[in-house]
Amino acid sequence: MTSQDIFSLFPFLSVLSTSILVMLYIACHRSHKGVALISIVGLFIAFLSTLSYHEPKILLLLRIDSFSIMLIQGLIITSIITMFFTYEYMKTRREDPEELYLLFLLSTLGSLILAASNNFVSLFLGLELLTIPLYCAIAYTCTDRKSIEAGVKYIILAGLAAALMLFGIALIYAATGTMDFTLLGQSLAKYRYQTSLFLGGVALIFAALSFKISAVPFHLWTPDVYDGAALPATMFLATVSKSASLVVILRLWLIFKPHAMPELFWLLTVLAILSMLVGNLLALKQENIKRLVAYSSIAHFGYLTMAVVAAAQLATQALLLYLVAYVITILIIFGVLMLLEEPHAHINNIADLRGLFKKEPFLACVFMLALLSLMGLPLTALFMAKFLVIMAAIESSLWPLVISLIISSALGIFVYLRVAQHLFGLPDERAYLKRIKPIASAVVALLALCLITLGIWPTPATEHIRTKNTQSLSLK
Amino acid sequence: MMLLLLLAAPLSLGLLALALKSQARFLACAAILANLSMTIYAYLTKNQIFRADWLVQWGIQIHLELDGLSFALILTSHAMALLAVWGSARHIKKHHALFYANLLGLLTGIIGILLSFDLLLFFIFWELMIIPIYLACVIWGGAKRYLASMQFLIFTQVSGLIMLVAILSLYFAHFAQSGLYTFDFSKLVTTKLDMTMQLVLLAGFMAAFLVKLPALGFHIWLPTLFEACPLGLILVGIMIKTGAYGIMRFVLPMFPDAVVLVAPFMMFWGGAGIIYGAILAFSQNDIRKILAYATISHMGVVLMALFSQSTFALNGVVILLITEALSTGGLLLLFSRFNHVTLEHLGGLWTSAPKIGSLALCLIMSSVGLPFLGNFVGEYMSLVGIFASSKIAAGVMCLGIILSALYYLRLLQKIFFGALTNSSGIDELNLFQTVIFGGIISLLVFIGLYPAPLLSVLAQTTLLLE
Numbered sequence: 001m002t003s004q005d006i007f008s009l010f011p012f013l014s015v016l017s018t019s020i021l022v023m024l025y026i027a028c029h030r031s032h033k034g035v036a037l038i039s040i041v042g043l044f045i046a047f048l049s050t051l052s053y054h055e056p057k058i059l060l061l062l063r064i065d066s067f068s069i070m071l072i073q074g075l076i077i078t079s080i081i082t083m084f085f086t087y088e089y090m091k092t093r094r095e096d097p098e099e100l101y102l103l104f105l106l107s108t109l110g111s112l113i114l115a116a117s118n119n120f121v122s123l124f125l126g127l128e129l130l131t132i133p134l135y136c137a138i139a140y141t142c143t144d145r146k147s148i149e150a151g152v153k154y155i156i157l158a159g160l161a162a163a164l165m166l167f168g169i170a171l172i173y174a175a176t177g178t179m180d181f182t183l184l185g186q187s188l189a190k191y192r193y194q195t196s197l198f199l200g201g202v203a204l205i206f207a208a209l210s211f212k213i214s215a216v217p218f219h220l221w222t223p224d225v226y227d228g229a230a231l232p233a234t235m236f237l238a239t240v241s242k243s244a245s246l247v248v249i250l251r252l253w254l255i256f257k258p259h260a261m262p263e264l265f266w267l268l269t270v271l272a273i274l275s276m277l278v279g280n281l282l283a284l285k286q287e288n289i290k291r292l293v294a295y296s297s298i299a300h301f302g303y304l305t306m307a308v309v310a311a312a313q314l315a316t317q318a319l320l321l322y323l324v325a326y327v328i329t330i331l332i333i334f335g336v337l338m339l340l341e342e343p344h345a346h347i348n349n350i351a352d353l354r355g356l357f358k359k360e361p362f363l364a365c366v367f368m369l370a371l372l373s374l375m376g377l378p379l380t381a382l383f384m385a386k387f388l389v390i391m392a393a394i395e396s397s398l399w400p401l402v403i404s405l406i407i408s409s410a411l412g413i414f415v416y417l418r419v420a421q422h423l424f425g426l427p428d429e430r431a432y433l434k435r436i437k438p439i440a441s442a443v444v445a446l447l448a449l450c451l452i453t454l455g456i457w458p459t460p461a462t463e464h465i466r467t468k469n470t471q472s473l474s475l476k
Numbered sequence: 477m478m479l480l481l482l483l484a485a486p487l488s489l490g491l492l493a494l495a496l497k498s499q500a501r502f503l504a505c506a507a508i509l510a511n512l513s514m515t516i517y518a519y520l521t522k523n524q525i526f527r528a529d530w531l532v533q534w535g536i537q538i539h540l541e542l543d544g545l546s547f548a549l550i551l552t553s554h555a556m557a558l559l560a561v562w563g564s565a566r567h568i569k570k571h572h573a574l575f576y577a578n579l580l581g582l583l584t585g586i587i588g589i590l591l592s593f594d595l596l597l598f599f600i601f602w603e604l605m606i607i608p609i610y611l612a613c614v615i616w617g618g619a620k621r622y623l624a625s626m627q628f629l630i631f632t633q634v635s636g637l638i639m640l641v642a643i644l645s646l647y648f649a650h651f652a653q654s655g656l657y658t659f660d661f662s663k664l665v666t667t668k669l670d671m672t673m674q675l676v677l678l679a680g681f682m683a684a685f686l687v688k689l690p691a692l693g694f695h696i697w698l699p700t701l702f703e704a705c706p707l708g709l710i711l712v713g714i715m716i717k718t719g720a721y722g723i724m725r726f727v728l729p730m731f732p733d734a735v736v737l738v739a740p741f742m743m744f745w746g747g748a749g750i751i752y753g754a755i756l757a758f759s760q761n762d763i764r765k766i767l768a769y770a771t772i773s774h775m776g777v778v779l780m781a782l783f784s785q786s787t788f789a790l791n792g793v794v795i796l797l798i799t800e801a802l803s804t805g806g807l808l809l810l811f812s813r814f815n816h817v818t819l820e821h822l823g824g825l826w827t828s829a830p831k832i833g834s835l836a837l838c839l840i841m842s843s844v845g846l847p848f849l850g851n852f853v854g855e856y857m858s859l860v861g862i863f864a865s866s867k868i869a870a871g872v873m874c875l876g877i878i879l880s881a882l883y884y885l886r887l888l889q890k891i892f893f894g895a896l897t898n899s900s901g902i903d904e905l906n907l908f909q910t911v912i913f914g915g916i917i918s919l920l921v922f923i924g925l926y927p928a929p930l931l932s933v934l935a936q937t938t939l940l941l942e
Binding site: 372375377378379383387390391394395402405406409410413414417420421424458459462463 | 531532533534599600603604606607614615622625626629630633634637638640641644645647648
């Protein structure tokens with residue numbers, strides 16, 4: 001390993017050292033503000049170091065090319081915003097908030113490794129590093145029974161998924177004799193593995209990853225965990241964890257797909273269709289806002305899986321734009337909830353948002369914008385992304401998927417409108433005493449601005465994705 | 477550039493009105509009048525095309541064109557918007573500024589629909605137009621507002637998505653032929669499609685347009701929306717024309733062979749709509765529902781005429797749309813002065829409000845299709861076209877006209893004649909209001925007597941059936 005290699009690993013190292021620093025700092029002195037500041041600055045340094053990227057490096061475990069750098073940047077920014085909202089949220093809580101940042105930092109490191117993994121070993125390590133701190137983060141508010149319950153549910157099912165993953169990796173290794181993605185691609189091109197050993201391995205790996213993005217039928221944990229976990233953990237799970245897992249699915253699909261695997265194609269198609277339909281169907285009558293977002297996320301990851309299946313040049317743009325737009329929207333949704341929720345007055349039901357328009361017109365408008373975006377109305381980012389997904393699917397003639405998307409969108413409108421209508425209802429006696437700080441409003445406004453900008457003028461973003469992706473693909 | 481300004485002006489003034497809070501009503505009036513004069517100016521100076529790149533990599537342009545058809549309908553939309561601003565003053569109890577900003581937003585959406593010659597741009601305006609109506613219904617609506625807004629949004633959104641899929645299929649079909657990615661209508665219209673493809677795409681486009689029209693079977697949202705949203709009524713009146721416009725502008729020229737094939741079916745459908753709407757309008761007790769079903773019945777005529785494959789009938793349709801908007805809009809405004817909306821609570825108003833009565837009589841006579849009044853011209857021209865293509869259909873349409881006389885006269889009788897009910901208090905129109913309603917009626921009379929100027933404007937329409 002040369003010094004240049006180490007330099008290219010700087011983003012990872014800086015997140016790692018930040019987490020060590022945070023751990024030592026907590027040991028010496030408990031200060032919420034200090035820990036939050038160190039974490040955010042540390043992540044920011046990691047982000048800055050990615051900007052100095054100039055040439056691709058393919059290491060044994062990691063593949064640092066323009067594409068993974070782009071993903072890393074996205075994950076770091078999402079993590080920073082999550083930590084900002086966590087700070088605003090945890091300020092008023094009884095629990096000691098410091099360790100939460102440590103858990104998030106480690107989890108972020110896991111997601112970065114996952115996004116850059118070039119080997120099944122790093123993939124598994126990244127996945128576990130992403131997941132294990134999340135067990136604790138989900139059960140963080142340990143005075144709350146629901147939180148513990150969610151943590152236990154997640155630990156059991158995630159443990160099962162990890163076992164499936166390991167078994168799948170072992171089977172693929174047994175069939176092909178390699179764990180390296182580049183070598184695997186070459187070996188797939190040379191020999192056509194259609195043995196049940198190999199196919200079984202692939203199926204197990206995709207099952208494990210489907211669990212992470214909560215595709216139907218691996219979705220059962222989602223509503224309970226979203227509902228039970230502390231809001232920061234939910235936000236982190238819904239954005240960083242899920243995006244990193246989806247990116248891995250895309251990466252593996254791009255390796256396996258050129259070698260004519262109809263089985264895998266059908267597997268993902270069925271997963272996508274089921275997720276789209278079941279997710280929004282289950283969200284239809286949901287009264288609990290967090291469970292509703294959980295079910296709707298299942299549907300949205302169905303659309304994303306659809307973009308994976310359609311993976312042409314356009315589909316990668318569509319997929320990543322959708323992911324970015326979805327993450328921004330979810331950050332707004334959970335961000336607004338975190339700003340509004342008070343220690344003794346949880347926002348559980350959608351009826352708790354009643355009259356928000358009267359009390360907090362600005363937050364209500366941004367929340368409404370996020371809902372419109374989830375519905376896929378034009379001039380919001382998710383419309384543009386959904387448009388591209390449909391376009392990619394039609395280009396590849398994936399008609400069953402297109403039809404399911406239309407049905408699911410119809411259900412989705414019903415789901416989000418039920419929330420939206422409460423915003424305009426008459427306020428009840430419950431008052432939001434919490435004062436929203438200007439900086440929090442500014443962050444929310446910035447996110448909303450991104451949402452609209454991506455909806456009106458997505459060209460810079462899609463061109464960025466396209467060029468980085470082409471550079472990365474030409475690297476082979 | 478002028479055309480882009482037409483879109484930008486109402487939207488920005490609407491936002492200004494929202495920011496200023498006071499004077500919103502005045503600003504809205506000013507914005508609409510300014511926009512109206514700009515439209516006329518742009519039309520007269522032949523400043524009629526605007527093209528700019530938007531998302532070049534996917535062939536999406538901002539391509540706006542103002543031809544005779546769009547011009548006539550945009551003028552009507554402005555007139556209706558003015559009426560809405562004027563008539564809503566007494567009903568808006570809260571969020572004044574937001575209401576007018578919302579109205580201007582709706583106007584922007586409709587102008588966008590009428591000007592767009594890029595199919596994706598058209599689709600975006602088509603979807604955006606829904607939001608102001610949704611907000612109007614949810615914020616200022618009555619008892620059933622949630623149900624109504626939900627029905628409306630789901631119907632329009634789903635049908636819109638189906639149209640999007642059709643647009644995209646056409647886009648790729650065009651690419652396969654010409655190697656060019658474009659959403660430009662003037663290019664897509666040249667795509668050669670086989671019969672099956674034409675039929676499938678026609679169905680996709682018609683899904684969106686039939687919902688907005690609304691045709692029988694897709695109409696469920698309309699009566700609920702009329703009932704829930706008394707103020708939105710006029711807004712809906714503005715919006716509803718876009719369905720017929722879409723069929724005329726896009727479906728007829730793009731899928732000529734499929735249109736011939738489905739024409740008998742569509743005419744049957746339109747005829748069924750006429751009879752269904754008329755029967756239901758006759759049996760309602762709620763004024764708003766009567767007007768909603770009357771609209772459905774009239775839109776049956778429009779659907780028949782659209783598929784009668786005659787240019788003469790198409791011109792008739794446009795005149796019918798314009799006069800229908802004026803007469804129904806006027807009626808809505810008049811009836812919104814009543815304190816009750818059900819016929820049981822109304823009666824004998826002629827004695828206490830003779831002006832309202834006589835004005836309503838004129839408007840109803842126009843809606844029924846009395847000669848020398850505007851609607852007659854449109855109905856006559858449609859009838860000629862329909863007669864040429866099917867005599868049975870023409871018979872059904874005539875039956876529809878007779879039925880419309882039945883339900884409208886019943887409405888008139890129950891409200892204005894008979895015993896005076898004591899609960900039906902009403903304030904009579906003042907001079908200014910009388911003048912405005914008089915203006916609507918004289919406009920209808922003018923179109924009825926001398927439709928030539930309107931027809932000569934319509935003659936300058938591009939891509940209307942050859």
